[in-house]
Amino acid sequence: MAGAHPIHIHPVRPFYAMSAKLLGASMWFFLMYRAKKDGAVLLGLKHPWDH
Incomplete structure (x- = not known):
């Protein structure tokens, strides 16, 4: 069995x-690519409604 x-x-x-x-x-x-575009919003450094 070994x-x-x-x-x-x-x-x-x-x-x-x-x-x-x-x-x-x-x-x-x-x-x-999405982190480059939306990374600041995700981390709270920028508001999505600020252009």
Whole structure:
């Protein structure tokens, strides 16, 4: 019984690994873009109605 583990994890297919990296990177780029545009409002340094 030594070395025989009941759970076998299959390797990740390259398509899924690349698409996960692409979607993760696009999420962070969008978050940084919105932080650049609305960061001061979110932190309370500027009011959204002040132009």
